[in-house]
Amino acid sequence: MTNTPVVSMNQVTKSYGSLTAVNNLSCELAPGEVLGLFGHNGAGKTTMMKLILGITSPTNGSVDVLGAKPDSKAAWHIRSQVGYLPENVSFYEHLTGIEVLNYFAKLKGFNKQHAKDLIAQVGLTEAMNRAVKTYSKGMRQRLGLAQAFLGKPKLLLLDEPTVGLDPVATTEFYQQVDNLKAHGTSIILCSHVLPGVERHIDRAIILSKGQQLACGNLASLRAHANLDIRIKTRGVSPSELVNDSQLMTHVELCHDTDLLVKDENKMNVLRELVKYRHLDDIHIEQPDLNQVYQQILSQAPQKGSI
Amino acid sequence: MKSVFTVAAKEFSDGLRNRWLLSITIIFALLSVGLTYFGSAVAGETGLTSTSTTVASLASLAVFLIPLIALLLSYDSFVGELESGTLLLLLTYPINKTQLLMGKFIGQGSIIALAILIGFGASGVILYAHTQQTEIITVFSLFIASAVMLGLSFIAIAFIISISVSEKSKAAGAALIVWFIFALIFDLGLLTLLVGTEDGISQQSLTFMMMLNPADIFRLVNLAGLDSTDVNGALAIAIRSSLSLTQLLCVLVTWVIFPLILAITLFTKKRM
Structure with a gap:
């Protein structure tokens, strides 16, 4: 079981009408591996996450997560083992932080103590009895992270996790990522390329217009960019x-x-x-990841644009 | 099943927290008690009015108020969570779309049901305390039961709106239009048909058309058993038609179930 991939995507294409959001994408994610998913807005990052989460089904190809098709009924049991932090989520404003987390914990089948522990883990204990509408952007993001960490998931999908976090909170966040990784959690980190992110990822996929431009560890990406x-x-x-x-x-x-x-x-x-x-x-x-990223993007054939 | 109740409990406590339950209950109670005491003020007298007058006035009031409140309570149920991003998140949890929708329906349905029970029940209790007529209990039970059905029906209709649109403001607009159609335009249309067509329309087709509007069914349920001197307008004709009370209630229940199934179907098919 340890060596079977947590996520395996095989020649996956997803089209919305005439728009191809993800085109012929293949990738695998091993247990305990951290994968960075980079690309501009509209590159297909969120669609790829939705495919893995089973919110949407691929037009072509196959997606397997923890041994099941995520969009099938058989994948029901794996949902409590997958954590997700959507981009720009704003939780129920009138509820307090702990009430929000209790609600989500209950839906995933965990108790209030677990929610309380996670609130402490992200450093929101003092603010947990205040309504979410009084939270700063960073606090909201931390609440979202606590929500994603519910139940020590085997797979974590984080969409722009460090947006709004101050440098200290960002460092703490990456510590938690490293910690979870050490416990065998596989993580997909979807982000714009940010300084420092390369220290925490094992591999990266660079997407543009639904196409996979490059995939590999930083060394092979550097070789690919040939900078x-x-x-x-x-x-x-x-x-x-x-x-x-x-x-x-x-x-x-x-x-x-x-x-x-x-x-x-x-x-x-x-x-x-x-x-x-x-x-x-x-x-x-x-060359750092950002330079590699820019280089790979500029090398890409400008398909679709005139 | 557990997750359905988790969602329902959250929706219900949301209704408590933002004072929906409290304010609707107070509105219903004030209006119904007021009508009970002063319903005959137009006739130049105060004091308790007769049961049939009270129920007739309550029904004509509730037929506007309940659909409006139900639509306002539920129009943002889905589009609101879609805009804030929590809908997408919830769908990655071990809960399917039908469970989520049913949870919301049970939670919000309980709010409106409880408000109707307390608010309108109050005037039933007052009337009964003064007159000791057992007839009041049956008349009010029927009134409250059908009012709850009416509320649930419009919650389900609000769900359909909330699932079909992509912006909260559009949902609000659509909800008001739907209310306007069912509460006002529909009856005006029926009247126009009655008056405007040369031979008039048959009683059967009129009754059938009234079945297309849950608000009209609610009116028929509550006015059918009453002394017809308190009832006037187009309704009076239809009232003397052939449908029994049980049949009317069945149609009203259909008006809850059918929009609910439609809402579930639309939600399941909705592209996220």
């Missing part, structure tokens, strides 16, 4: 670098004292650089 590595040097003058023909054969572009090099040339460049006695420092900058 140059930036090597920052200190102590060597720019003219020395430009006139070093041996060095420049491996370098794509020299910008002041920064060198842009292809990944495969990295070691050659470093070897050349250390020959300079007066070199003070070398700093290697890998």
Whole structure:
């Protein structure tokens, strides 16, 4: 059981009339794996989540979640093992935080104590007896997270989970993600690309207009994007670098004292650089996820647009 | 089944919390007690009016008020949760659409039923305390039962509206239009038919047409048994028609069940 994928999507297409929201998408999610789902608005992220949640059925292809088709009656029992945080949800404003969570806990078959523990876990204990309408955006988001964490789910789908959270709460949120992951929860994190998110995800899927542009861990995404590595040097003058023909054969572009090099040339460049006695420092900058994301998007064939 | 009651309990406590139950009950009680005492004021006298006059006035009042209140209570049941995003979330929980809808129906239905029972029951109790006529109990039981049916019917109709539209404001508009049609336009149309057609329409077809409006059925149920001197208008003709009280009540129940089934069907088919 441990190695069967929690989610498995096989050549899934979902069309709404003439609009194809998700096109021929395949992916798998292993137990305890955190998958980042990135894309612009309208890229198909939410549709993909709805397919996994069984709210909507695929037009073509198959979706399996925890061994069942999520849109079938057989998937009834798995629903209490799946947690979901929708984007922009506003809970019953006139209820208090704890009343909202009690309601959802009861629907999932859990008791009030469990709801209370989760309120404490997201740091809302002090505000739990206040009406949700008095909550700040961050507090609402934390209440939503507590709701998604109900019953220690085996699969968590989080749509823009850190929107509205302050930096401290964001850090706490990622700690909880890491914690749940350590307990074997698989997580799909749907988001715009945000700084720091790459530390917490195992793999990422980049979507655009319903198409899967790239899928893999950060290293393979970097390879896919084929972006140059930036090597920052200190102590060597720019003219020395430009006139070093041996060095420049491996370098794509020299910008002041920064060198842009292809990944495969990295070691050659470093070897050349250390020959300079007066070199003070070398700093290697890998392209971050945001740059990789932008690059992959820009490489994509502009289908559908004229 | 448990989740149906979880939803119903939440809807009911929502009704308590935002004072729906309290305010409807007070409105019903004030109007019904007022009519009981002062219904004959137009005739130049005060004091208790006769049972048939009271019920006739109550029925003509309830036929406008109950559908309006039921529609206002329930028009945002689904579209409201759709706008706030909780509907989508609820559908990922171990509860299906039929259970969710039934939960809401039971919860909101209990609110209106309780308000009718207390509000209109009050004047029944007052009348009975003063006159000790056992007839009052049966007349009021029938009145309250049919009023509850009328309320439930319009809650189900409000659900249909709430499921079919995508914005809360549109649902509110549609609810008011529906109320206007059933409470006013429909009867005007019937009258026009009666007066305007050359030979008039047959009593049978008139009765049949009245079955197309739950508000009219409610009127027939409550006026049929009464002394006809208190009743006037187009109704009087239909009242002397062939339908028995049981048949009328059956049609009224159909007006609860049919919109409810339609609402469930629409909700199940609705694309999320």
